[in-house]
Amino acid sequence: MGITITVSGEAERKHAAERAVLHLSVGFEGPERDDVLEQSARLHSELSAQLGYLHSPGTGPVLEWAGEQLRVWGQRPWSQTGEQLPVVHHSAASLSATFNDFVALSRWVGEIALLDGVTVNGVDWSLSDATRHEVESAVQRDAVAAAVKKAEIYAASLGFTGVIPEAISDPGLLGDDEHPLAKMAMRTSMGAADAGGDVTTLKPEEIRVSAAVHARFSAG
Structure with missing residues (x-):
């Protein structure tokens, strides 16, 4: 049976890993909206230009990249005594880039991570398709x-x-x-x-x- x-x-x-997707953001805050916007726009433009220079879809070191539109908003914080303080303006935008050259990735992150207004949020590691x-x-x-x-x-x-x-x-x-x-x-x-x-x-x-x-x- x-x-x-x-x-x-x-x-x-x-x-x-064969690919690294870098996630970073740029942003400033301050009392003057125009100043905050100008600082962020300039930094965002500089980083975008650098990524554009590194970008080569076939060979790298940046296979593709994308940038988010800059956002600006105001907020009135509260003091410890309960008083509402003057408006603080904020700006933020994100950038992402896919690297296939990890030496180039580390070098570029080492250059930009020390800049005011830049936050490196992390890296997603993956394989090629x-x-x-x-x-x-x-x-x-x-x-x-x-x-x-x-x-x-x-x-x-x-x-x-x-x-x-x-x-x-x-x-x-x-x-x-x-x-x-x-x-x-x-x-x-x-x-x-x-x-x-x-x-x-x-x-x-x-x-x-x-x-x-x-x-x-x-x-x-």
């Missing part, structure tokens, strides 16, 4: 192989030789899973450097790619 074996298979691979697809395919195959091996071990422990695949799916799709595993997902680490901070914190993070499958086999 044969049996049915339902198992999960998981796998994970690591790969060095081609590498991501390649690693995802490999880790999916690894997950399937892990499921087959597990099923074979279960079958052998019961005295059966070999297993026959009947169904395979993403977690939760076989219909008998109370606690489905997470589906295949990219997980990226994040490093950040504040304005004036140590740019060595921009060390590339290792990208972890994981996959999970559920499979059903018969043995007999």
Whole structure:
């Protein structure tokens, strides 16, 4: 008499980061709206020009970049004694840039992080599209192989030789899973450097790619 074996298979691979998306913002505050606006507009223009100079879609070091429109608003703060103080004007705009050259990234961040009005918010590390697809395919195959091996071990422990695949799916799709595993997902680490901070914190993070499958086999 044969049996049915339902198992999960998981796998994970690591790969060095190939892309870094830098997030930064520019902004000032002060009592005069025009001064605040002028300072921010000038700084935003300078940084945009630098990114434009570094930008080369095919070779880098900046593959793409984008800038947010400058925003200006006023706010009347309160004193510790409960009195409303004069208006303080604020300005803010964000910039993002995708680097494929991490030496150039660290060098540029080291130059701009010390400028008044610049805040480096962080870096998202990732893979190129081609590498991501390649690693995802490999880790999916690894997950399937892990499921087959597990099923074979279960079958052998019961005295059966070999297993026959009947169904395979993403977690939760076989219909008998109370606690489905997470589906295949990219997980990226994040490093950040504040304005004036140590740019060595921009060390590339290792990208972890994981996959999970559920499979059903018969043995007999």
